[in-house]
Amino acid sequence: MKRREFVRTAGGASAAVAASAGATGTASAQEAEPDWPSGASSGNVGSYQDARGESEVTVQVGAGDQGLAFDPTLLWVDPGTTIIFEWTGSGGDHNVQTVEGGGPASLDSGDPIGEEGHTYEYETSEEDAGITHYHCVPHTAVGMHGGIAVGGDVPTVETGGNTGWPENIAHVGVPLHAHWVGIAAILGIALTFVFTFYLLKYGESAHTGHGGNQ
Template sequence: MAAAGAGAAGTAAAQEQQPVWPSGVTSGNLGSYRDARGESEVTVQVGAGDSGLAFDPTMLWVDTGTTITFEWTGNGGDHNVQTVEGGGPASLDSGDPVGEEGYTYEYEVTEEDAGITHYHCVPHTAVGMHGGLAVGGDIETESTGGGNTGWPENIAHVGVPLHAHWVGIAAILGIALTFVFTFYLLKYGESAHTGHGGAQ
């Protein structure tokens, strides 16, 4: 359950709990995730991504009572939204495939939909147009790295200490200035600070 995936406090703080999605959902196109619990209305794009063959968000977690609006982008051909056979409790079915931009299909989430549902676009199921819908709080979850932005809390802990970076920059500038001075000296034969001598 949700608490089972939590490790030490420091690790848990840097991680995100996501539902355990069916493999057909996670191997689908795009792969975006949104935790929309607490929101009364959510929109899912149908025909998202560069090829127009994805749902966005691909994986969605909502509460009962949420209204989900599936909105067609007009990209990727004709699409529909339908629960995979045996794919879960929610009975998603937008009907025949449609390609019209702005077309919408609304689904009101009820208590009967609690759990995880795997749905797809029937014409494009073979090319990975799949989605997942998690409903309610009684959902099996797992820890992901979603809470980690990739940047450490203290950038000075990356590689060498931060002050050493400044030492390196100063050394590079010093070398560059030495090259410039040497070039000037070789070209003109004297230092920039040397006068042209007195009267002869």
């Protein structure tokens, strides 16, 4: 391989490694989630759904193995979204009610009921902007809590996004941590400089000795 061809090839490889590292860094960027009050975030099941952009979303009342949860437990919606609370019939009698001082949305489905298929609809508005913590009154002590965030102007926290490492170790094979890719990129660039140095000084790669140009 001629010197100029080698330098062009090595330079292209270095650029490709650097681009790969940059892309991985973007993929692992952190994601924002509403800063839920502890009472809401510790609710049973603990599922979260970002339903912004949707006109209607359903929350199961009486979800989980024991029927003592809301699912999704934490929900982010736009003003004007209709939230349909639908009873599963599990876990006994439930209701939906904003906890005292729990936020701007005035959720109140009335007396507890256990009928499967029963629904309670709540249409959010600009007045509900912010984060609301609600619960099932009969089961508040056992963790049947939930949260609703309305609008884009709510306090948020970074959740970490794609960390590059699977929660289940059996899924190894997905993208690695960004810092490992960065280290690999640095090593790749360093090796490129080493080979370029040998080629320019001796006219060949470091693996063929110093016999001069072939």
